[in-house]
Amino acid sequence: MLLREVREVAALASPENPEAVSQRAFDRARANSAAHAGLPEARQIARELKLKWPEVLSVAHAPEKKRSYLLVSKTRGKAPPKGWLTSARIRYALRLVAGRLGVDSLTRVAYDEERDKLQAADARDYLHGGRLRLPSANAISRAAQPSLAAGAGWRDALRIAGLKAHSRKKRTSHQKILSRGEAIDRFYDHYEEQPAIEALKDFVRGNGIPMSDEGGQKWSETFKLWRQSRIDRGFGEPRVIDYRSRRDANGRILKAPDFSKDVGAAKPGEYPNQGKWANKDLCVAWVAYYLANLPEGRKAIARDYDAWALKNPGAPLLSRFTRHGGWSAVQGKAEERIKTQGPPTVPPTPGPSPLGRLSVATSDDPLSRARDAKTEPKGS
Numbered sequence: 001m002l003l004r005e006v007r008e009v010a011a012l013a014s015p016e017n018p019e020a021v022s023q024r025a026f027d028r029a030r031a032n033s034a035a036h037a038g039l040p041e042a043r044q045i046a047r048e049l050k051l052k053w054p055e056v057l058s059v060a061h062a063p064e065k066k067r068s069y070l071l072v073s074k075t076r077g078k079a080p081p082k083g084w085l086t087s088a089r090i091r092y093a094l095r096l097v098a099g100r101l102g103v104d105s106l107t108r109v110a111y112d113e114e115r116d117k118l119q120a121a122d123a124r125d126y127l128h129g130g131r132l133r134l135p136s137a138n139a140i141s142r143a144a145q146p147s148l149a150a151g152a153g154w155r156d157a158l159r160i161a162g163l164k165a166h167s168r169k170k171r172t173s174h175q176k177i178l179s180r181g182e183a184i185d186r187f188y189d190h191y192e193e194q195p196a197i198e199a200l201k202d203f204v205r206g207n208g209i210p211m212s213d214e215g216g217q218k219w220s221e222t223f224k225l226w227r228q229s230r231i232d233r234g235f236g237e238p239r240v241i242d243y244r245s246r247r248d249a250n251g252r253i254l255k256a257p258d259f260s261k262d263v264g265a266a267k268p269g270e271y272p273n274q275g276k277w278a279n280k281d282l283c284v285a286w287v288a289y290y291l292a293n294l295p296e297g298r299k300a301i302a303r304d305y306d307a308w309a310l311k312n313p314g315a316p317l318l319s320r321f322t323r324h325g326g327w328s329a330v331q332g333k334a335e336e337r338i339k340t341q342g343p344p345t346v347p348p349t350p351g352p353s354p355l356g357r358l359s360v361a362t363s364d365d366p367l368s369r370a371r372d373a374k375t376e377p378k379g380s
Helices: 002-013 023-032 042-049 053-060 064-075 087-101 108-123 137-144 154-160 180-191 197-207 219-232 280-292 302-311 318-324 327-341 366-375
Strands: 348-350 358-360
Touching: 002 023, 002 042, 002 053, 023 042, 042 053, 042 087, 087 108, 087 137, 087 154, 108 137, 108 302, 137 154, 180 197, 180 219, 280 302, 280 318, 280 327, 280 348, 302 318, 318 327
Parallel strands: none
Antiparallel strands: 348 358
């Protein structure tokens, strides 16, 4: 694919002698061609292919049957160049995928999904395949903002590519959000033991306690700081219980308590975020609508749904399902809804009820009203 574009641009730069076109002439023709404006500069192409520019032109103009062999023979044993993922390459990769999807913005999931499809198709090309190199979303994020964690520079990468970045409205929160250390203290006050990570998550979820993620801090660091804080406050080393070593009189392993049980640990002013997607029924309704519109024979998978949600305004992204047990749990509920209520034909919308009941937009024709009356559950 890359070599084909090199050959086309070289022909635009010098129709009489495209195999000897200079890098400057190539770049000028590339910039003036709307169809090839996203192609990297000549110098970057040569670095990516690990070839000198005359070698790039020679391989690009070789017969198709020999092109793959020449490319492999000329690059065998050469290490990839450092810093190959430049702004030009980021722009090319993102605009290539966005163009294939027909969108003006991309999520990391949608990009990686289409990237995998492109590279799989390239790998199936027996004679000329295996040469398409598209970086992963995480690699792009690190290159666009190398000082931050993987994925943190995605919006910067979108701006480099001239694509729209998703903007989030700033929200003011009037609720108290506990730090991890405070949540561990709350757990210890009730159970008198240091919690495992999953036990702590079950505890705050079951008691409706909002807990900060500390900016993605490692849990090992969280517990290290908490233990030191506890010692500094004069409480000494925390009690740690390994339930695998606890056995009854018959030698059977004792089960750990149900840490997800609501023991009233939440205090006034502490409650989980009640944003739009806290409504599980609304999330289930959207997934049911997605499932009902899947092409026949196509399997529903999480990454496909996330790409679909990006193209359907109002649909929740995959990350919104975490609080409801994840994709599998919400998908299961959606399949049950379809079995009992039938497949939805229009997107769901939040209802006006403070209880979060759903209303579905319907047309005003009598047939639609009659159909809705038949499918409405009794007692609603």
